[in-house]
Amino acid sequence: EDQVTQSPEALRLQEGESSSLNCSYTVSGLRGLFWYRQDPGKGPEFLFTLYSAGEEKEKERLKATLTKKESFLHITAPKPEDSATYLCAVRNSWGKLQFGAGTQVVVTP
Amino acid sequence: DAMVIQNPRYQVTQFGKPVTLSCSQTLNHNVMYWYQQKSSQAPKLLFHYYDKDFNNEADTPDNFQSRRPNTSFCFLDIRSPGLGDAAMYLCATSREENTQYFGPGTRLTVL
Numbered sequence: 001e002d003q004v005t006q007s008p009e010a011l012r013l014q015e016g017e018s019s020s021l022n023c024s025y026t027v028s029g030l031r032g033l034f035w036y037r038q039d040p041g042k043g044p045e046f047l048f049t050l051y052s053a054g055e056e057k058e059k060e061r062l063k064a065t066l067t068k069k070e071s072f073l074h075i076t077a078p079k080p081e082d083s084a085t086y087l088c089a090v091r092n093s094w095g096k097l098q099f100g101a102g103t104q105v106v107v108t109p
Numbered sequence: 110d111a112m113v114i115q116n117p118r119y120q121v122t123q124f125g126k127p128v129t130l131s132c133s134q135t136l137n138h139n140v141m142y143w144y145q146q147k148s149s150q151a152p153k154l155l156f157h158y159y160d161k162d163f164n165n166e167a168d169t170p171d172n173f174q175s176r177r178p179n180t181s182f183c184f185l186d187i188r189s190p191g192l193g194d195a196a197m198y199l200c201a202t203s204r205e206e207n208t209q210y211f212g213p214g215t216r217l218t219v220l
Binding site: 036043044102 | 113115149150151152153154197199200201206208209210211212213214216
């Protein structure tokens with residue numbers, strides 16, 4: 001059975017304090033790993049898709065990387081507006097998306 | 110802007126009283142999904158439509174039904190809501206099995 005585990009569950013950062021979020025996965029036939037950002041009371045907002053080990057993608061202060069067993073979302077010099085829950089999801093060979101429970105990030109000024 | 114729209118954003122219903130949630134999209138995507146998300150949990154897929162083909166997840170209760178009258182609209186019907194059905198309901202769309210784009214969600218409260 002596909003499984004996605006995100007750690008830590010919650011992360012509190014000072015503005016400018018860089019950190020990384022982890023997404024460990026087991027999946028039958030990875031057909032993409034997805035990162036989403038979710039603000040309270042809203043739907044997930046798409047950030048990145050990674051398809052193969054070694055691939056990296058960047059957007060502003062966020063950088064996502066992928067290995068055969070896990071993905072990292074690096075937040076460089078975060079700002080308070082980066083506060084959100086970050087969700088990781090994997091798509092298996094059947095096309096189904098399996099989500100992790102997310103990492104709640106709070107960035108304080 | 111192309112988008113996924115959900116109505117209403119907040120829905121309050123009584124225990125056992127049927128409720129319908131609505132999703133529409135202007136992305137012209139052929140796949141539409143319904144997820145249930147409870148507090149601090151991962152979104153859980155209930156079912157999806159691939160074009161007109163309905164695909165139910167094995168563990169989705171019979172209490173949940175869906176309709177897709179055309180490409181743009183999809184409805185989630187909860188026939189007899191229980192207290193355990195209180196959650197955020199998320200609609201998502203994709204072109205084929207590519208990236209899924211989500212709507213803002215409908216927060217359902219069951220009294």
